[in-house]
Amino acid sequence: MIRFESISKQNSHRILFFEASAVLNRGEKVGLVGPNGAGKTTLFRMIAGDEAPDDGQVSIEKQVTIGYFNQEVGEMSGRSAVAEVMDGAGPVSAVATELAALEAAMADPDRADEMESIVERYGEVQARFEELGGYELEGRAREVLAGLSFSQEMMEMDVGRLSGGWKMRVALGRILLMRPDAMLLDEPSNHLDLESLIWLEEFLKGYDGALLMTSHDREFLNRIVTKIIEIDGGTLNSYAGDYEFYERQRALNEKQQQAQFDRQQAMLAKEIKFIERFKARASHAAQVQSRVKKLDKIERFEPPRRRQTVAFDFPPAPRSGExxxxxxxxxxxxxxxxxxxxxxxxxxxxxxxxxxxxxxxxxxxxxxxxxxxxxxxxxxxxxxxxxxxxxxxxxxxxxxxxxxTVFESLESSFPQANQGSLRALAGCFGFSGDDVEKKCxxxxxxxxxxxxxxxxxxxxxxxxxxxxxxxxxxxxxxxxxxxxxxxxxxxxxxxxxxxxxxxxxxxxxxxxxxxxxxxxxxxxxxxxxxxxxxxxxxxx
Missing domain, CATH: 3.40.50.300 (P-loop containing nucleotide triphosphate hydrolases)
Structure with missing residues (x-):
C-alpha cells in the first residue's frame, strides 16, 4: 500500500535515512519508533507529500486516501468545533456551511424580500446534504468529539476560543471522522486525558484502514499496534509484534550481534597473534601468508549500535513528618x-x-x-x-x-554543583551536546x-x-x-x-x-x- 524503497534523506549535515526500506500494508497497525530527532516526523511528511527523499522513492497505491495528524494545528477560528471536524470529511462540509448560512438568512428580517429564493435554495441544499449523509455525519462528528471529552457546549463553541490542547483534539477529530484508507498519527496521545485516551484506543482498534503512528505511551502502543517500524541509525527495521515484543526482540538481536562480534574478535586476535609470532620465520612463511589472505577476505561483524541510555541517581529526599x-x-x-x-x-x-x-x-x-x-x-x-x-x-x-541558557538555568538553581553532574542531569532529560546552550x-x-x-x-x-x-x-x-x-x-x-x-x-x-x-x-x-x-x- 505504502512503500519506502531505498530512501535516503539528509537534513543539513545530518543523515536521517540511508537506503532504507519498509512497507505499510493494508489494514496493518504499525508503531513508528526511534529516538528524538531520528526522522519520524520527516517520514510522515514524505508520505503526505510535504517532503521528498533525496534518493529512492515513497510509492503509494493509486486512489489511496491519507489522513495526517501532527502537532501543528494551524489557525482555527470562525466555526464551531463540530463544523471544523466535519470539514475534514470532504464535500459535505461545504454543503453544511451553506446550509447554516441559509438558515441564518431565513431568520434575518432584513432579507424578507429574498425569502422565496432563499427557501428554494435551502430545499436544494438540504436535499444535497441528505444525499451526502450529512445528518449522519454530524451525529458521528459529535460522537467523536464526545469521545475526545468535549461537552455539548464546547462542541458549539467557536474553535478560536479553545486552548491549544483542545484545538489539537479538534484536529485529531477531523482525521478520525474522515476514516481514510491510511491514517498517519504523530503523537495522538499528547494532550488527551485518560478517558479520551482509552476511547481513542477502542476507536483505533475498530478502524479497518492502515495505521502508522508514533506515541510516547507504551501501553497505548501495546494495545493497538501489531508491527513496529524502528528508525535506527538511518535504517528502517520491521518487527512483527507489539512494542513489548519489539523491546525483547531488539535486546535479543543486540545480544546475539554482540556475541557474534566477540567471537570474531577473539578469532582475529588469535590469528593476528600467530602472524606476529611467526612472520619473521621462513619455515612458517606459507602459513603466515595464508592467514593474512584469510583475514583480508573475512567480512567483519560490527558491534551493535548502542542506544544512548541515560540514568541519573537522584539524591535521597530528607525525611518529613508522618x-x-x-x-x-x-x-x-x-x-x-x-x-x-x-x-x-x-x-x-x-x-x-x-x-x-x-x-x-x-x-x-x-x-x-x-x-x-x-x-x-x-x-x-x-x-x-x-x-x-x-x-x-x-x-x-x-x-x-x-x-x-539551559545550562545557565541549572547553574543558577544549583551554584554549588559541579559542571559534570549538571551536564549528566541535562542529558537525562534530553539536553545533550549543544542543546544545553539553547536559550530558554x-x-x-x-x-x-x-x-x-x-x-x-x-x-x-x-x-x-x-x-x-x-x-x-x-x-x-x-x-x-x-x-x-x-x-x-x-x-x-x-x-x-x-x-x-x-x-x-x-x-x-x-x-x-x-x-x-x-x-x-x-x-x-x-x-x-x-x-x-x-x-x-x-x-x-
Missing amino acids: DVAVLREVHKGYGSRRIYQGLDFKIRRRERWCVLGVNGAGKSTLLKLVAGAAEPDQGSVTIGGSVRMGYFSQHAMDLLDGDA RVLSGGEKARLVMATMLYNPPNFLVLDEPTNHLDLDTKEMLIRALAEYDGTMLFVSHDRHFLATLSNRVLELTPDGVHQYDGGYSEYVARTGQEAPGLHP
Whole structure:
C-alpha cells in the first residue's frame, strides 16, 4: 500500500535515512519508533507529500486516501468545533456551511424580500446534504468529539476560543471522522486525558484502514499496534509484534550481534597473534601468508549500535513528618460551579496518591490547593512539619528566565554543583551536546517541561506534587523518570494519563466522581482489578 524503497534523506549535515526500506500494508497497525530527532516526523511528511527523499522513492497505491495528524494545528477560528471536524470529511462540509448560512438568512428580517429564493435554495441544499449523509455525519462528528471529552457546549463553541490542547483534539477529530484508507498519527496521545485516551484506543482498534503512528505511551502502543517500524541509525527495521515484543526482540538481536562480534574478535586476535609470532620465520612463511589472505577476505561483524541510555541517581529526599498534607472540610468552586464541598483528605509519609477523575472533576484544582497555588473557599489545607514540596504544573514553564541558557538555568538553581553532574542531569532529560546552550525562550513546550522537571529532581523535595509530568517526555526519558521515582523515598500526589506511570508508581488512588470522592488502598493496578474499569465512568 505504502512503500519506502531505498530512501535516503539528509537534513543539513545530518543523515536521517540511508537506503532504507519498509512497507505499510493494508489494514496493518504499525508503531513508528526511534529516538528524538531520528526522522519520524520527516517520514510522515514524505508520505503526505510535504517532503521528498533525496534518493529512492515513497510509492503509494493509486486512489489511496491519507489522513495526517501532527502537532501543528494551524489557525482555527470562525466555526464551531463540530463544523471544523466535519470539514475534514470532504464535500459535505461545504454543503453544511451553506446550509447554516441559509438558515441564518431565513431568520434575518432584513432579507424578507429574498425569502422565496432563499427557501428554494435551502430545499436544494438540504436535499444535497441528505444525499451526502450529512445528518449522519454530524451525529458521528459529535460522537467523536464526545469521545475526545468535549461537552455539548464546547462542541458549539467557536474553535478560536479553545486552548491549544483542545484545538489539537479538534484536529485529531477531523482525521478520525474522515476514516481514510491510511491514517498517519504523530503523537495522538499528547494532550488527551485518560478517558479520551482509552476511547481513542477502542476507536483505533475498530478502524479497518492502515495505521502508522508514533506515541510516547507504551501501553497505548501495546494495545493497538501489531508491527513496529524502528528508525535506527538511518535504517528502517520491521518487527512483527507489539512494542513489548519489539523491546525483547531488539535486546535479543543486540545480544546475539554482540556475541557474534566477540567471537570474531577473539578469532582475529588469535590469528593476528600467530602472524606476529611467526612472520619473521621462513619455515612458517606459507602459513603466515595464508592467514593474512584469510583475514583480508573475512567480512567483519560490527558491534551493535548502542542506544544512548541515560540514568541519573537522584539524591535521597530528607525525611518529613508522618502527616504530609491534611485537607479538612474543603469547599472550592469557580463562579457557580462547585468542585469540592466538604472534602476531607489526608496524605501520609511515603504514600503515593494518583488522582483519577473525568475532565473537569477537579484533579488539577486539588493539586493546586495542596501546593498552595489556590486557596479553598472554606476549610483548611495544612502542610505537615519538615515537608519540603516540589510542585510541577504545565504552567511552571512560564517561570523560566528566557534569556538564560539551559545550562545557565541549572547553574543558577544549583551554584554549588559541579559542571559534570549538571551536564549528566541535562542529558537525562534530553539536553545533550549543544542543546544545553539553547536559550530558554526558544525551547519548545516539551523542552521547558523537561528542564523544570530536571531542576526539581536534582535536589528532590520530600513531597512531589506532579500534574501530568510525562506529557512531553519521549519513551526513553519517561522510563528513566519512572525508574528514578520508583526509588524515590518521599511522598507523591500526582495526575497522569500514562497507565504505565500510574501502575508503577502509585500505592493509593483518589477517585473523583459526580457521586463523591472515593479512596482506594493499593495502586492503580489494584484499582482496575477492583472496579473493572481503567478510569472513572468507563466500563470494560
